[in-house]
Amino acid sequence: MNYIQHLNARLVDFYDDDRLHPGHFSLYMALFFYWNLHRFTEEFFANRTELMKMAKIGSKSTYHRLLKELQDFGFIEYRPAKSPHELSMVKLSQNCTDSGTLVGRTRTIFGTYRPKSVPDTLYIKQYKPNKRSLGAKPRSQLEVLDFFKEKKYDLEEAFKFFNHYQAIGWRIGGKVAIKDWKAASDNWMLKAKELAHEKKKKKAANGSDHLITQTEKDYGQPL
Structure with a gap:
């Protein structure tokens, strides 16, 4: 699983898909984050409370609607729990384009502009101990x-x-x-x-x- 390639491919897909709005993007990024925490397993547990908090979604109905639409659009597979003793599982589609096709599509969208170098000091994470x-x-x-x-x-x-x-x-x-x-x-x-x-x-x-x-x-x- 190539983290950067998959994420870049999905961002390009989002750019081309006019059906999507910020809610879809926010929820997918939350799912992608937790998929990464699970080390990109084939499927992982969808904790509704955690995902809604990460995606800044305040309504359960909105959360379930966005999940269903992401599934209908082919970005995820959602398997809801059938009983309180089961877990709701999510699987993210991995049918991303190859690196060559992805680079070509990215250049078509954003051109060949390369940003100026950024000082390394901006990438240093400032650690502050907390509780x-x-x-x-x-x-x-x-x-x-x-x-x-x-x-x-x-x-x-x-x-x-x-x-x-x-x-x-x-x-x-x-x-x-x-x-x-x-x-x-x-x-x-x-x-x-x-x-x-x-x-x-x-x-x-x-x-x-x-x-x-x-x-x-x-x-x-x-x-």
Whole structure:
């Protein structure tokens, strides 16, 4: 996946498509951003809240209309969830033109003008520490998903972890503020493994296999 080539091709496509308006452009760029965060997987989870915030869309109906239109125009494939237990997924079309055709189309639109060189100092990112840099809470649900993927944790637990602490303001027991959400997620997974083990143990003890006896018998004794 060539990030620059794909993005440039889509911008040229947008230039030629009179059906599109700023809402489509804004939503597509938000989708492209989250696609990049997911390392350009074939499809990825569409978090409506995060996408609406990124695209500056204030209405759910507008959000769904723009998604449908982008799909009808051939830019994305949208698979909505059929139940509260499923995830809505999005796939971005990758049928971009090759680099030679793209360069020719770009020159036709913008000519051969080359801007003057820009001082390197303008590209230096000024880093200013803030509360988020301390890791008190994640920037978004996607950051939690990426962390759980990196640690090879169950992604279902990532949603449970995020929703739980998001609901109580990222505080342990609703009182003490979390200082490191990644450490809290490690503890969450340890607890989840303990609960899963206890559940499995309890199921076995409840007679899931009637041939298993809980007492030892001395088979040396006569009947």
